[in-house]
Amino acid sequence: MVQKGSLLYTEPMPKLDRSPWRRRDEAHGYGRATAHHGEILQGVFEQPDGSLHRALVTLPCDLFGSEATFEPSPDAPLAVEPIWKCKARQAAELALEACGLAEWGGRLTIRSNVPLGWGLGSSTCDVTASIRAIADAFDLDLAPKQIAAIAVQAEQASDSIMFSDAAVLFAHRDGIVLESFDQPLPPLDIVGFNADAAGAGIDTLEFAPAQYSTWDVEAFRPLVGLLRRAIYDQDPRLVGRVASASARINQRYLPKPQFDRFEAAVEATDAVGFQVSHSGTIVGLIFDPRDDDTHRNVLAAQALIAEMGFGASWHIQTHATHRRLR
């Protein structure tokens, strides 16, 4: 029996210990951020002024996440725990500076269960949770685009998980929203797995960005066109079309091993498409929650993925995510 939105790991991930952290404390700021499961679409997009921007549309995934607390103290150094979370430290310093609080320091503590190197946005998760914790400590409201701008400054490239109300086409290296789709992605059932679980993982920042051909730069236009329709109509089938097409283009630049088998899995399980983390190793088969057979297909997909030797898989329901976030 598949538990809705649950982890289906043979080795369970550590669960986030949320309860004691969620209490609003005068002296503490609290922030959290959920991870993503790669992207529905990633490529390069022309703006009305003719400029080209690398950008992406992330698929939120609340199985994984980070949370942070911040205890501010004036004229104190900034202490970050764990100490190796350098990007979170950088983001915290930038956030304090951006809020006119450069003289403040304090203790920033981060907890996360986001696997590293899979392309799930572990670093942006830490960064976003940290910025939110700092803002919370000073009772400041930071808009998602302000958080995004700080995150990109700290990380060079950041995902768009800070935009939780609506799907956005986010220029992850420029820190700007190219287009907001006004609504979240439609409800989706995703069966995810790591296509290279034995691999060392990927350092997203060291990954050389794809140098797209003229043809592919043009090809992203119809992809974003169909995504507008998919989100407007809240149609999971069309989302599947966009995600599969984006994964296929990406395969020419940042190839994933055994790619043909993902395509075969889509056919075999009546999935409406598949999505990938374009610079990571995560793959998700996409199912339409409106289909009567979805539950059966999800189980079949998990069995097939195990049979193919990809190991553990997990089931995400983005509709459950939507409910919780609201």
Added chain:
Amino acid sequence: MKIRNVASTVIDAIKIPRLIRLEHNLYAAAFVLMKLLPARFILESARQDGLIAPGTTIIETTSGTFGLALAMICNQQGYRLILVSDPAIDPPLQRRLEELGTTVEIVRAPAATGGFQRARLDRMAEFQAAYPDHFWPAQYDNAHNPGAYAPFAEALVETIGQIDCLVGTVGSGGSMCGTSRYLRLLFPHLHVIGVDTLGSVLFGQPDRKRLLRGLGNSLMPQNVDHSAFDEVHWVAAAEGFLATRELHRNHALYMGPTSGAAYQAARWWAREHPDAVVLAVLPDEGYRYQETIYNDAWLEGNDVRLAELPAAPRLVAHPHEAGPEWSRLLWGRRDYEQIMGAPFSPPGQV
């Protein structure tokens, strides 16, 4: 939020077609002038590659809508344009081109072998020699012709969503091969129907004089990717003209003859496949054809006035079996040689 914005030129304002639902599963993309897309993309790419700048001389041979599209863009962007044409060019079009600042060079006599087409190419070669820094758009062979149709594909899927069948006429191969290649990224099973006319070499018919213009060809452009097509239809001139009139009578769409030919094939296929979403590409408007296709006396004078369209195309197994009326062949995404048994060889060469 979507807000309407001002276009900076008429080219930007009209390059994307209007999308209209004709029947429950049949949609039409009605262009004012479809060739604006490739003309603009070819020149814009050339500009970005440093091949042209304002003042550059552009040289092309055409008597059709690609020339008009080039003329409009060159007029707005400050390029000099020389078009080599033949006496078949209609005088109103020639006046319009000249008003836009285009030099229209009419070849008066056909070449000894190769006819007017050869004579035009020879004259163009003379101009190209005289203007060493010229740019030749070469719509038949320039990959930026099919490459230009991404904004069209974007508009289609954003507006309609899933599309199952694309129907349109083939001349240079740009619109159908380009659009289908972009759409198949999203819909790999898209059924693509290329509409040709009898007497065109594109899909293996023997070359002969054709009255239905704007589709078909006597040459084989490199931009025709035969493996893009699931199905090919050959439309007779009289049928295409009547279908053009029916498009106007039934839907108040005043379009050119290529639109009629596309409508003829698309309407039949859509009715045969009521669960499939079918899109017909309508490449230009009807005003150039007021005195011809929209004039019964002209139709009668040319013996192409038809009372009724055939109910269905005749299914043929080989291109040589097509005609004299509307015919179709299940091309099956094969290349030319697979169908014909030999690669295409231009007339006069064996």
